[in-house]
Amino acid sequence: MAEQNTSGSTTAGSIEVGTAGAGAQLAGPGTGRAEVRQPIDARVAVEPSYDVTDFPVPTGREEDWRFTPLHRLAGLHDGTAVSADKGTDKVELGLPDGVTAETVGRDDARLGKAGKPVDRVAAQAYSAFEEALVVTVPKDAVLNEPVKIDVHGEGGVRFAHVVIDVKPFAEAVVVLNHTGSGTRAANVELLVGDGAKLTFVSVQDWERDAVHTAQQTALVGRDASLKSVVVTFGGDLVRIHPRVTYSATGGEAELYGLYFADAGQHLEHRLQIDHDTPHCRSNVVYKGALQGKDAHAVWVGDVLIRAAAEGTDTYEHNRNLVLTDGARVDSIPNLEIETGEIVGAGHASATGRFDDEQLFYLQARGIPEEEARRLVVRGFFAELVQQIGVAEIHDQLMEKIESELAGVA
Amino acid sequence: MATLEIRDLHVSVEAENGPREILRGVDLTVKQGETHAIMGPNGSGKSTLAYSLAGHPKYTVTSGQVLLDGEDVLAMSVDERARAGVFLAMQYPVEVPGVSVSNFLRTAATAVRGEAPKLRTWVKEVKETMAALQMDPAFAERNVNEGFSGGEKKRHEILQLELLKPKIAILDETDSGLDVDALRIVSEGINRVRATGEVGTLLVTHYTRILRYIQPDYVHVFAGGRIVESGGPELADKLENEGYEAYVKGGAVA
Numbered sequence: 001m002a003e004q005n006t007s008g009s010t011t012a013g014s015i016e017v018g019t020a021g022a023g024a025q026l027a028g029p030g031t032g033r034a035e036v037r038q039p040i041d042a043r044v045a046v047e048p049s050y051d052v053t054d055f056p057v058p059t060g061r062e063e064d065w066r067f068t069p070l071h072r073l074a075g076l077h078d079g080t081a082v083s084a085d086k087g088t089d090k091v092e093l094g095l096p097d098g099v100t101a102e103t104v105g106r107d108d109a110r111l112g113k114a115g116k117p118v119d120r121v122a123a124q125a126y127s128a129f130e131e132a133l134v135v136t137v138p139k140d141a142v143l144n145e146p147v148k149i150d151v152h153g154e155g156g157v158r159f160a161h162v163v164i165d166v167k168p169f170a171e172a173v174v175v176l177n178h179t180g181s182g183t184r185a186a187n188v189e190l191l192v193g194d195g196a197k198l199t200f201v202s203v204q205d206w207e208r209d210a211v212h213t214a215q216q217t218a219l220v221g222r223d224a225s226l227k228s229v230v231v232t233f234g235g236d237l238v239r240i241h242p243r244v245t246y247s248a249t250g251g252e253a254e255l256y257g258l259y260f261a262d263a264g265q266h267l268e269h270r271l272q273i274d275h276d277t278p279h280c281r282s283n284v285v286y287k288g289a290l291q292g293k294d295a296h297a298v299w300v301g302d303v304l305i306r307a308a309a310e311g312t313d314t315y316e317h318n319r320n321l322v323l324t325d326g327a328r329v330d331s332i333p334n335l336e337i338e339t340g341e342i343v344g345a346g347h348a349s350a351t352g353r354f355d356d357e358q359l360f361y362l363q364a365r366g367i368p369e370e371e372a373r374r375l376v377v378r379g380f381f382a383e384l385v386q387q388i389g390v391a392e393i394h395d396q397l398m399e400k401i402e403s404e405l406a407g408v409a
Numbered sequence: 410m411a412t413l414e415i416r417d418l419h420v421s422v423e424a425e426n427g428p429r430e431i432l433r434g435v436d437l438t439v440k441q442g443e444t445h446a447i448m449g450p451n452g453s454g455k456s457t458l459a460y461s462l463a464g465h466p467k468y469t470v471t472s473g474q475v476l477l478d479g480e481d482v483l484a485m486s487v488d489e490r491a492r493a494g495v496f497l498a499m500q501y502p503v504e505v506p507g508v509s510v511s512n513f514l515r516t517a518a519t520a521v522r523g524e525a526p527k528l529r530t531w532v533k534e535v536k537e538t539m540a541a542l543q544m545d546p547a548f549a550e551r552n553v554n555e556g557f558s559g560g561e562k563k564r565h566e567i568l569q570l571e572l573l574k575p576k577i578a579i580l581d582e583t584d585s586g587l588d589v590d591a592l593r594i595v596s597e598g599i600n601r602v603r604a605t606g607e608v609g610t611l612l613v614t615h616y617t618r619i620l621r622y623i624q625p626d627y628v629h630v631f632a633g634g635r636i637v638e639s640g641g642p643e644l645a646d647k648l649e650n651e652g653y654e655a656y657v658k659g660g661a662v663a
């Protein structure tokens with residue numbers, strides 16, 4: 001198999017041990033929590049801020065913008081999108097009993113608690129949104145069906161803000177589903193209360209011409225757990241940025257991602273996990289397939305283990321399957337460790353073509369080549385879907401994968 | 410009656426310093442109902458022969474012919490060969506992540522039989538065959554060969570052999586890595602298929618111990634990329650006593 005592997009563990013030499021600066025205090029609008037520290041990314045030159053004017057217009061040479069084709073961002077990065085045609089969404093909510101959803105103004109006290117925007121586009125979204133959606137899962141509520149937020153873009157430019165507030169000891173699955181078209185910059189805040197469990201699924205099933213950027217900022221409470229699932233199939237340019245910080249010990253974050261880039265699509269997933277608190281865990285698995293000319297997938301996984309974060313256990317893994325010539329993958333795991341007192345830390349990244357041995361084995365059992373390829377790709381993703389283990393989205397994911405597979409030849 | 414004819418087969422692999430010839434003129438005819446043991450030292454090219462017959466892309470046929478009932482096997486793709494009735498049980502079966510055994514078996518049976526087997530009889534057939542091979546039914550839901558032990562992988566190969574009912578079965582070192590019990594169970598599976606009288610078997614092995622369970626009609630000694638001696642079962646006894654020494658001296662091995 002023509003596969004390039006990079007992997008590391010605490011014993012391997014491929015880990016950067018850095019000395020990132022101390023955390024700055026967050027003073028957001030509303031009731032900013034003094035103890036929430038704001039991550040400072042090694043690769044982000046500018047201080048996080050809610051104000052778009054704090055960020056210079058990116059040129060494409062910046063570390064965090066160097067893979068993104070700026071000219072396809074529809075002006076989200078340089079301010080011109082603000083004066084472009086305002087767009088509309090059709091939003092449909094599915095709310096299990098006890099869950100509330102409110103549309104609130106910019107000054108609502110519940111906004112801005114999870115963390116600040118870290119790049120110009122996220123700050124642009126924060127500076128320009130007019131109303132926000134706040135979904136609250138009350139304390140102790142254990143939902144037995146998912147909260148559904150179906151967003152259907154009807155064209156034009158949208159700046160969006162969503163807060164998912166899961167109160168202590170509540171358990172919820174929230175599915176944010178994007179279809180339709182348009183240009184969209186969003187911030188999603190995920191507040192996972194003490195002892196709560198949130199599974200947050202973000203599906204990007206856009207029409208081929210859509211542009212979508214989103215910063216999904218999670219704050220994980222004491223002994224709380226977050227499962228983030230990011231699924232990207234559609235769009236012209238999609239750039240999703242899940243971020244995790246922990247507000248107390250015992251937090252757990254699993255970040256899964258699944259993407260399928262077809263000809264000409266740019267699908268970018270960058271994530272940051274800031275281990276600033278002792279005895280927290282994180283596990284990242286992102287898998288993608290690419291087919292067609294100029295299909296481009298970018299995966300950047302930044303994990304920072306700060307000096308205070310003793311007992312951290314973290315692993316990140318990205319795998320890409322390149323199905324045809326002319327597709328391109330940039331996969332960059334990055335682990336910075338400031339303390340040796342950890343349980344484990346590692347990363348792996350592999351980008352490969354079809355495994356000839358797998359294809360041979362299947363064909364040697366009479367299975368025609370095309371069908372064998374589909375079996376292998378379906379298996380590649382099915383493995384992840386099994387691991388994600390969220391029954392509510394299992395069928396939807398496999399169906400989407402199936403329809404993408406129709407194009408695998 | 411199905412017949413596989415191998416005529417003066419030459420095969421090369423791409424080595425670091427250019428192509429390297431591994432098979433140097435193999436001649437062999439296997440008829441339905443017959444069992445041929447191919448025995449030879451490590452590196453003599455036994456697996457190369459097996460994989461070349463199945464059409465593995467790593468091996469380049471530089472000259473010679475392979476015919477199945479007069480049809481040119483070398484002109485067929487890997488899957489066409491399998492559908493024509495050639496089956497290779499591999500020395501090192503491949504893991505296919507995310508593909509369950511039951512899905513795999515059914516997809517393969519559908520391809521080989523030309524139509525999807527009827528669900529009810531199929532499930533029964535698979536269950537019974539697995540039971541005969543003493544495979545836990547839970548294997549059906551596991552991913553193909555993933556995390557299987559060496560012995561479990563070999564049972565899984567023979568399970569496929571029994572379900573796919575080929576005309577020509579090439580078994581590459583099916584005996585290696587098996588303990589005595591597993592060797593017996595796997596051999597019984599092979600013998601069930603042989604007993605139908607509808608398969609020609611090419612039993613590739615390094616050791617004679619599997620021949621205690623499976624009586625070959627012919628034994629061929631493979632060395633240096635070709636058959637250097639052929640005989641009946643008594644030839645295996647000679648190899649058991651004397652080893653391959655006589656055949657590898659003088660640089661006969663590639």
Ligand SMILES: Nc1ncnc2c1ncn2[C@@H]1O[C@H](COP(=O)(O)OP(=O)(O)OP(=O)(O)O)[C@@H](O)[C@H]1O
Nearest residue numbers: 422423424429431450451452453454455456457615
């Ligand atoms: N890519 C390659 N480059 C160079 N030599 C190769 C390559 N692939 C196979 N060979 C050589 O071909 C020869 C035959 O290998 P093969 O696997 O067919 O032997 P075998 O008889 O099956 O051995 P064993 O009993 O160990 O299974 C060996 O010497 C092997 O090293």
Ligand SMILES: [Mg+2]
Nearest residue numbers: 455456500582
């Ligand atoms: Mg071999």
